[in-house]
Amino acid sequence: MTDLFSSILSAEESLFSNEMALDYDYLPKELPFRENQQKYLAECIQLLLVGRLGKNLLILGKPGIGKTAATKWVLREMEEKGLDEKAKPIFINCWKKDSAHKILLEICLQLNYKWTHNKNTDELFQEVAKTINKSAAVIVLDEVDKLDSKQVIYQLLEDLNRKCFFLITNEEDWLANLDERLRSRLVIETVEFKPYSAIETFKILKHRADHAFVKNVWDDEAFELITERALEKKDIRLGLFLLREAGNIAERKASRKITAEHASQAIEKVCSFTSKEKHEVSEEEQQILELIKENENKTSTEIYQFYNEKENKSYRTFHRKIKSLEEAGLIEIKEDFMTESGGRISRISTK
Numbered sequence: 001m002t003d004l005f006s007s008i009l010s011a012e013e014s015l016f017s018n019e020m021a022l023d024y025d026y027l028p029k030e031l032p033f034r035e036n037q038q039k040y041l042a043e044c045i046q047l048l049l050v051g052r053l054g055k056n057l058l059i060l061g062k063p064g065i066g067k068t069a070a071t072k073w074v075l076r077e078m079e080e081k082g083l084d085e086k087a088k089p090i091f092i093n094c095w096k097k098d099s100a101h102k103i104l105l106e107i108c109l110q111l112n113y114k115w116t117h118n119k120n121t122d123e124l125f126q127e128v129a130k131t132i133n134k135s136a137a138v139i140v141l142d143e144v145d146k147l148d149s150k151q152v153i154y155q156l157l158e159d160l161n162r163k164c165f166f167l168i169t170n171e172e173d174w175l176a177n178l179d180e181r182l183r184s185r186l187v188i189e190t191v192e193f194k195p196y197s198a199i200e201t202f203k204i205l206k207h208r209a210d211h212a213f214v215k216n217v218w219d220d221e222a223f224e225l226i227t228e229r230a231l232e233k234k235d236i237r238l239g240l241f242l243l244r245e246a247g248n249i250a251e252r253k254a255s256r257k258i259t260a261e262h263a264s265q266a267i268e269k270v271c272s273f274t275s276k277e278k279h280e281v282s283e284e285e286q287q288i289l290e291l292i293k294e295n296e297n298k299t300s301t302e303i304y305q306f307y308n309e310k311e312n313k314s315y316r317t318f319h320r321k322i323k324s325l326e327e328a329g330l331i332e333i334k335e336d337f338m339t340e341s342g343g344r345i346s347r348i349s350t351k
């Protein structure tokens with residue numbers, strides 16, 4: 001008889017040795033297959049380090065393929081090499097900080113400027129410019145398409161002397177839809193991030209799994225199932241999520257191995273999973289979602305009226321938030337309803 005108990009995981013044991021290594025925000029020590037893009041980012045920053053004007057880059061590519069990680073990695077490297085004295089690295093996620101005021105407060109925080117209390121947006125601008133213009137800055141606006149107003153980019157461009165703007169997005173037409181005035185002022189080059197190949201996806205996930213799991217807990221077939229899925233969706237983030245989920249399922253079953261069955265269950269469970277960015281709902285979107293729930297199948301104009309009573313925001317802002325709720329699969333917009341004058345009406349409902 002095989003050793004019955006050795007295949008069962010005891011309560012104190014875990015298949016994970018460092019679960020954090022699978023976290024979305026965890027920045028691995030090495031970031032293979034993005035060396036060229038990182039080198040290009042570093043070359044642009046180098047201009048600032050030698051006292052020249054910087055360069056602006058649009059970092060473009062699908063979700064989950066290392067845009068944020070590669071950029072953060074470069075900024076971390078700057079700090080580790082003490083180059084932040086010559087150019088301040090600033091990283092802002094525009095999903096979390098979507099207004100000019102929030103962005104400026106965040107810049108102040110990262111510049112270690114503490115006297116922000118009671119200052120209005122213009123005053124914050126002045127303080128930021130004063131501090132940054134003593135040296136230079138690398139300003140990353142991640143998920144820049146989520147910005148409420150693009151005016152803040154314009155003003156930063158105007159007020160800062162030596163800077164690199166790295167704007168990250170997965171919206172291919174973001175630049176084309178930009179105000180002509182801002183676009184011509186930006187002078188921006190595009191750095192494209194292409195999805196990883198099969199072998200790259202495998203190696204990246206293997207590397208992350210080696211850090212996160214106890215040795216030899218993965219059945220080859222189980223691991224392959226997960227890499228195949230990540231490759232199909234062209235999304236490393238999804239791969240990391242599946243690795244973790246399969247590990248959890250195996251643990252719950254007190255198994256010492258993660259088998260193909262556990263991997264399949266993880267895939268089944270998260271097959272509706274799109275991407276973290278799409279699943280995270282901001283406070284304002286949550287508010288809109290509540291309104292939609294209370295008013296199922298009303299038209300978008302009607303919902304906007306309710307929203308406007310409370311929030312006094314532009315229809316465009318509202319519309320963008322509606323679109324991102326739709327993208328996240330949280331609501332459904334039906335647009336085939338004709339009005340008497342021939343216009344279209346969209347009705348919104350929750351899923």
Ligand SMILES: Nc1ncnc2c1ncn2[C@@H]1O[C@H](COP(=O)(O)OP(=O)(O)O)[C@@H](O)[C@H]1O
Pocket residue numbers: 023024025026027028030031032033034061062063064065066067068069070204208236237240
């Ligand atoms: N080359 C790589 N090596 C290791 N991990 C990677 C690599 N590329 C992406 N990842 C990981 O995949 C996840 C998604 O990457 P991220 O940079 O957030 O994607 P994006 O910003 O393009 O949506 C992160 O957890 C990141 O650490």
Ligand SMILES: [Mg+2]
Pocket residue numbers: 064067068069142
């Ligand atoms: Mg990102």
